[in-house]
Amino acid sequence: MPQSRPFVLIDRDGTLNVEKHYLSDPDQMELLPGAAAALRRLRDAGFGIAVLTNQSGIARGYFSLDRLEEVHGRLRALLAAEGVELDGIYLCPHGPDDDCDCRKPLPGMVLQAVAEHGFDPRRAFMVGDKEVDVEMGLAVGATTFLVRTGHGHKFVAGTKAHHVVDDLAQAAEIILAART
Template structure:
C-alpha cells in the first residue's frame, strides 16, 4: 500500500462513514463526526497513510443543493479536520444521479481510478473504508480491499467487503494491520 514516496492509501466514504448521514446534507453546520472517525483518521496519518475521500452527492443532480453548497460543506469539513490537526489529501465527489450513466458514481470505480491516477497508488496498495454496498462495490470494482463499517447487527457484509469493523477507528486498525502484513514491517513489541 504505497505510492511513489512509500505511502499507503485509504479511500474513505463521507456520509455514514466519517460523518453522520444526514440525507442530502446541504448545510455545513450539519456536519457531525461519527464516533471513532477522528481517532481513526489520526491513526491512519500516524501510520503514514494518504487519505482521500470519495463521496456520491446525487443531491446536486436532484437539485437539493449545488456545487457551491457542496464546496462550502467540504470547506467546513476541512476546517473541522484542521482543528484536530488532520487533513485529507483530496476529496472526490460524484454529482450525478443513479440514472445518469456516469462512471464515477459508486459502486462504479471512477472516483477511485481518478485518485489512483492522481496519487500513483495501485489497487493492492490501498483500502476502501465505507458503510454501504455501493462503497464495497467500488472497492471490488477497483481491486481495493474493502472494509465495511457500521454494519447493522445481524446483517451480512456487502459483496466486496473483505473485512468488517464496528466503527472507523477499528477499520483504521484493520487497514494499518493489513499494511504491516503486506509490507513485512516488523511490529513493535507491546
C-alpha cells in the first residue's frame, strides 16, 4: 500500500490568523504575517493541510454555524489569493462541559481528518498556540510545535511540544528541513 502524503495540522486562531475574542465577523479575519507563504511552501512540497479549531462560541450562543462558515469562507478566500488551498477545516462546536470527543485536547478532529484523507497521524505535524493543541498532537503521535503567536507566549515554559517556534513560518522551515 503506498504511503499517503504527510499532513500539517494547524490551529486557527493565534496560529494562522490574528487572535480575536470569539471571531465571528468575516471582515475581521486577518492572516498572521507570513502564514499564507508558509502554507504555500508546505503545499508546494506535497503536504496536506488541515485546520483544526475549537469553536465553543457556537455552543455559547455567540454566533451560529452559518456565521462560522462565512468566517471560514473568508479564510479560504484570503488563502486562495495567496495560492493556498486547504484540504479541510475541522471544528468542534461544543463547549468545555459538553462531553464530546472532538474538543481539543481530545483527538476527534484529527481522527476525522485521518478518516477523510487517509494519512498516518504519526507522520503528521501539529502546529498551535496553546497547550491543548500540543496535547492533541501528542495524543495521535504527531510531531508538535508551539508557536509564540496568539496565546503561545503563555505556555512556553511548561510546554510538552517537540518544538517551540516564533510563528507558523518557522514551524514550516523545520518541517521542510525534516523532510529532506
